[in-house]
Each structure stands twice: as structure tokens, then as C-alpha cells.
Amino acid sequence: MNTKSQKRRLQIIEDAIQVLVEEGYANASIGNIAKKGGISKGVVTYHFRNKMQLMKAVVEYCYGLAAPYMEKFMDGSDSAPATLRAYIESNLRFMYEHRAYVTAIIEVVSNLRTETGELFYQNEDESIYEPLVEIFKWGQETEGSFRQFSPHIMARTVRSVIDSLGTKIANQDISDKEDMISEIVDTFDYATRKITK
Incomplete structure (x- = not known):
């Protein structure tokens, strides 16, 4: 895929995110997404065969942005407890700083269905737990x-x-961001630490 094609593909994903945030999943049609980007429906379907393919790309894109953001926080951590704290804090801060992406993920995960009518994302992706499992085994x-x-x-x-905090953060329902982050980080610090007598 050439650079121009990659840029167009990313722009369509960003336009889809905006439509999901502003109008919700039900109105995130190929036509409305094309209209948001000022392009034809044919351009969208050239890059994404159908709405399902585009919605899956939105979720992958949003999760993909979170990984490098979190890695920057975690790189300097020299112990398992410090890495756990950095993992939780960076995840929550990413959600605060990228509310649109959180909203888009919630809209897609809550609504995207298979041809038989079942939620597409109802089965958990076990790989999401692996970084935490590795941190816990290290500690x-x-x-x-x-x-x-x-x-x-x-x-x-x-x-x-x-x-569980995704919707609240996306809707700006939490008044004190720093207090909330600190409370959750401290809770899991206490829950996991080894108690020495």
C-alpha cells in the first residue's frame, strides 16, 4: 500500500471516529462517513469493503495508538510494582486524553454484530491480559x-x-482526574504487594 493510499485509509478511519462520536453507531453509515470526509462512498468502499470491515479497523486503530503511548510511561520502570503503576496510570491517562477514541470503541464494541445478529466483540481477546500477567509473574x-x-x-x-471507567471518562463524568487515577493505582499497589512481617 503506497503512502497516499495509507493516508486516505487513516483519514477515513478518523472520519468514522468523528461520526461515531457525534452521531453514534446507528448513523455511522458508509454514506455519512464519506460525507464527513468530503469523498464519495466508492472511495470508502475501495479501502473498506463494508461497514463491518471499517468498524473493525476503527477498533484496531484506537487500540494501536494506546500501545506506544503506554510504552513511553512504562519504559523507565525498573520494578514490577513500578511497571504495574505505570501500566494503570498510562492506560487511564490515554483514555482521558483521547476521549473520542474511547467513545468510538464503546460505540463499535457495543453495537457491531455478526450476520447472525450476535455481538461481534462478545468473545474476549485473551491477549489483552498478557502484559499484566507478565508483570505479575515478574513480581x-x-x-x-x-x-x-x-x-x-x-x-x-x-x-x-x-x-469499566471508559464510559465515565468519555462522558466526562469524573470530576477529579488526578484523584481517581491515584486511587486506582494505589488500590492495586496495596492489592498486589508482598506483606513482610
Whole structure:
């Protein structure tokens, strides 16, 4: 794919995100997305065969932007507890700084359906837990900085808390961002730390 084609593809995804944010999933038709970008429907369908393909690309794009953002926060962390704190904080800060992307993901994940009418994203992608599982195993098996618990269950718990805040953050329903981030980071710090007598 050449650079011009890549730019057009990314612009269509960004236009789709704007339509999802401003008008919701029901109105995020190929026609409305094309109108938002000032292009024809044919240009959109040249890059994305149908709405499902475009909506999947929106989700992949938004998640893809979060990864490098979080890595910058986590790069300087020299221990498992510090890395866990950086993971949680960077994830929440990304959501605050990119509310449109959070809203777009929520709209797609809550509405995109298969041909049989089932939610497309109803089955969890287990790979989302792997970074946390690795952090927990590092803290338990290598450093001894974390107490004994199931890394998989704790990873699900952390993700569940972060993901549950998506709608509130997107809707600006949380008044004190810094207090909320600090509270959640501290909660999992206490929940995972090894208690020494």
C-alpha cells in the first residue's frame, strides 16, 4: 500500500471516529462517513469493503495508538510494582486524553454484530491480559515483590476496573482526574504487594 493510499485509509478511519462520536453507531453509515470526509462512498468502499470491515479497523486503530503511548510511561520502570503503576496510570491517562477514541470503541464494541445478529466483540481477546500477567509473574517469580495470587485473575480484575471507567471518562463524568487515577493505582499497589512481617 503506497503512502497516499495509507493516508486516505487513516483519514477515513478518523472520519468514522468523528461520526461515531457525534452521531453514534446507528448513523455511522458508509454514506455519512464519506460525507464527513468530503469523498464519495466508492472511495470508502475501495479501502473498506463494508461497514463491518471499517468498524473493525476503527477498533484496531484506537487500540494501536494506546500501545506506544503506554510504552513511553512504562519504559523507565525498573520494578514490577513500578511497571504495574505505570501500566494503570498510562492506560487511564490515554483514555482521558483521547476521549473520542474511547467513545468510538464503546460505540463499535457495543453495537457491531455478526450476520447472525450476535455481538461481534462478545468473545474476549485473551491477549489483552498478557502484559499484566507478565508483570505479575515478574513480581512474584523473579523479584518477590508481589504476594502470591493468580496472575490471570488479577489481570482480569485490573482490566475490568480500567474498562469499566471508559464510559465515565468519555462522558466526562469524573470530576477529579488526578484523584481517581491515584486511587486506582494505589488500590492495586496495596492489592498486589508482598506483606513482610
